Amino acid sequence: MNSRSVGAFFGKELMEYVKTTKLLILCFSFLLFGLLSPLSAKYINEIIAGVGNLDLKLPDPTYLDAYVQFFKNMYSLNILIVVMTFMGLVVDEKVKGTVQMTLTKGLSRTAFILGKFFSALLVFSLTYLLAVGACLYYTYLLFPEFINPGAPIAFLLFWLYGVLMIALTLLCSALARSHTVSAVGSFVVFTLIALTGTLPRVGALLPGYFNSLGMELVMGVAGAGKALWPGAIVLGLIGLALVLTLIFFRRQEL
Amino acid sequence: MRLSTDEAQLAIETFKLHKSFNGIKAVNDLDLAVPAGSVYGFLGPNGAGKTTTIRMLTGLSRPDGGQIRICGKEVRFASISHRQHIGFLPDVPSFYDWMNAEEFLCFSGKLFGIDSASLKTRIRELLALVDLSGVKKRIGSYSRGMKQRLGIAQAMIHDPGVLLLDEPSSALDPIGRKEVLQIVASLAGKTTVFFSSHILADVERVCDRVVILHKGKKLIEGTMPELKRLAGSRSIQMELESTERKAEFVQYLSALDWVEQVQERGEEILLGARDLEKAQYEVPAILSQMELGLRKFVLLETSLEDIFLNAVKES
Numbered sequence: 001m002n003s004r005s006v007g008a009f010f011g012k013e014l015m016e017y018v019k020t021t022k023l024l025i026l027c028f029s030f031l032l033f034g035l036l037s038p039l040s041a042k043y044i045n046e047i048i049a050g051v052g053n054l055d056l057k058l059p060d061p062t063y064l065d066a067y068v069q070f071f072k073n074m075y076s077l078n079i080l081i082v083v084m085t086f087m088g089l090v091v092d093e094k095v096k097g098t099v100q101m102t103l104t105k106g107l108s109r110t111a112f113i114l115g116k117f118f119s120a121l122l123v124f125s126l127t128y129l130l131a132v133g134a135c136l137y138y139t140y141l142l143f144p145e146f147i148n149p150g151a152p153i154a155f156l157l158f159w160l161y162g163v164l165m166i167a168l169t170l171l172c173s174a175l176a177r178s179h180t181v182s183a184v185g186s187f188v189v190f191t192l193i194a195l196t197g198t199l200p201r202v203g204a205l206l207p208g209y210f211n212s213l214g215m216e217l218v219m220g221v222a223g224a225g226k227a228l229w230p231g232a233i234v235l236g237l238i239g240l241a242l243v244l245t246l247i248f249f250r251r252q253e254l
Numbered sequence: 255m256r257l258s259t260d261e262a263q264l265a266i267e268t269f270k271l272h273k274s275f276n277g278i279k280a281v282n283d284l285d286l287a288v289p290a291g292s293v294y295g296f297l298g299p300n301g302a303g304k305t306t307t308i309r310m311l312t313g314l315s316r317p318d319g320g321q322i323r324i325c326g327k328e329v330r331f332a333s334i335s336h337r338q339h340i341g342f343l344p345d346v347p348s349f350y351d352w353m354n355a356e357e358f359l360c361f362s363g364k365l366f367g368i369d370s371a372s373l374k375t376r377i378r379e380l381l382a383l384v385d386l387s388g389v390k391k392r393i394g395s396y397s398r399g400m401k402q403r404l405g406i407a408q409a410m411i412h413d414p415g416v417l418l419l420d421e422p423s424s425a426l427d428p429i430g431r432k433e434v435l436q437i438v439a440s441l442a443g444k445t446t447v448f449f450s451s452h453i454l455a456d457v458e459r460v461c462d463r464v465v466i467l468h469k470g471k472k473l474i475e476g477t478m479p480e481l482k483r484l485a486g487s488r489s490i491q492m493e494l495e496s497t498e499r500k501a502e503f504v505q506y507l508s509a510l511d512w513v514e515q516v517q518e519r520g521e522e523i524l525l526g527a528r529d530l531e532k533a534q535y536e537v538p539a540i541l542s543q544m545e546l547g548l549r550k551f552v553l554l555e556t557s558l559e560d561i562f563l564n565a566v567k568e569s
Contacts (some may be wrong), residue, residue: 002367004367004368005365005366005367007364008361008364008365009365012350012361016350019352020352096348097344098348098350100312100314100342100344100348101342101347101348101349101362101408102365103314104312104313104314104340104342105337105362105365105412106334106338106366106367106412107365108334250332251332253309253315253316254314
């Protein structure tokens with residue numbers, strides 16, 4: 001493996017996000033939900049009033065509602081968009097046949113998988129940063145206060161959750177030989193991971209707990225210490241998913 | 255290690271290479287010895303095991319057994335150590351459609367670690383070779399012929415010792431086929447070309463050595479003249495200036511010991527010879543001796559198609 005070939009492949013991956021619509025979709029969805037979260041939190045009563053005959057009045061919104069809304073959106077809709085964007089990472093190249101062109105040149109299979117993972121990670125991180133920036137800025141604009149001690153950890157946890165979903169989606173994509181199998185596998189994994197938080201007794205130690213933990217951290221009902229175990233398990237799962245992807249992909253006939 | 259150690263002479267060597275799918279032998283104890291610098295025709299009907307063999311040669315597919323060596327380097331499944339020596343064009347070449355030809359060649363070159371200055375020159379040379387210079391449009395809008403030509407260029411980007419071309423002309427229209435075959439023919443002597451095809455005419459046109467594969471087994475191998483000799487190219491077609499003494503001439507020929515048979519087909523005489531070389535100089539001498547004029551004298555060559563069909567029939 002030489003650094004020039006690894007760099008060339010990583011560069012190609014990043015350029016592919018720009019040249020295709022993937023980067024645009026991620027930027028748009030993250031920015032949209034980053035902006036909409038504080039906006040919808042601020043104007044929720046006006047929105048309800050505008051619906052019509054609903055005789056419902058919620059308490060006056062606070063900046064906490066903006067963050068809660070943000071994490072609700074991220075853990076439900078945005079993470080799904082992330083999974084959909086990245087589930088073709090490897091299988092797309094296998095189905096099209098470009099993997100044969102690339103892996104008969106000076107690029108190892110390990111570099112191929114790691115190049116895929118780290119480019120996806122970079123794109124996800126940058127677009128997520130857009131969402132965080134948009135959320136913070138609009139919360140600052142719309143509410144009298146916006147600084148929350150639990151928010152940085154909560155933001156970090158979602159990033160970690162996203163990285164886990166990318167690693168698991170990559171695994172499904174590397175194992176699959178068709179887009180359908182990759183998609184089904186990714187959605188099954190996505191659902192299972194989300195449901196782990198609801199398991200009795202062990203739920204609070206598993207990745208699915210991040211979903212509610214983010215909001216609890218922002219609301220101040222949970223401390224950062226509660227993120228340690230599920231955080232460690234998520235890191236372990238990311239590592240395990242990558243190792244399994246490498247093992248399977250290196251044994252796979254292409 | 256049973257493979258030859260004569261690295262300078264052989265570009266590709268396989269020993270007892272085999273591979274099965276669901277119990278069916280796709281490649282069956284295949285021994286190949288491809289001389290360096292040759293354009294080697296790898297001929298066989300669809301399903302003969304050509305693509306499976308090539309995929310094992312590239313390291314994309316794992317053999318069930320046997321050995322492969324390319325330019326002296328042992329090929330191991332998924333390894334990169336031999337890749338510097340091979341350039342590969344799959345049967346259906348796929349590219350990143352959003353790139354243009356120059357970008358794809360640049361990407362391919364960088365994957366081999368070629369420095370930017372050398373790469374620029376190499377890309378210019380290759381684009382000229384495959385007639386894609388100045389084509390700036392995205393690969394996604396290319397015709398099949400253009401993609402195939404670009405496929406050859408990308409396979410040659412690092413100046414490999416061996417070019418593995420899997421059915422490079424099979425899916426093309428006559429113009430595209432001609433263009434691809436011209437490129438392959440131009441590579442003769444410069445690099446070793448392993449040319450897989452089921453189109454006999456293409457192989458006959460560009461290859462100097464041919465192996466015929468059927469049901470994963472090697473049926474016959476040799477240079478084109480060797481194969482034709484083996485297949486028994488022993489006929490001469492003649493036409494005399496005048497038919498008046500044709501019967502006399504036929505009768506004279508029939509009595510000769512090196513003549514197998516003589517047939518009259520209208521004005522033509524078809525001479526089957528046991529020794530074709532002898533016939534080639536004896537017949538003109540007899541004609542001269544009998545003072546007969548000659549209008550036509552054609553050495554009937556056995557086509558690769560005849561050889562192929564015979565080999566498959568006999569297998």
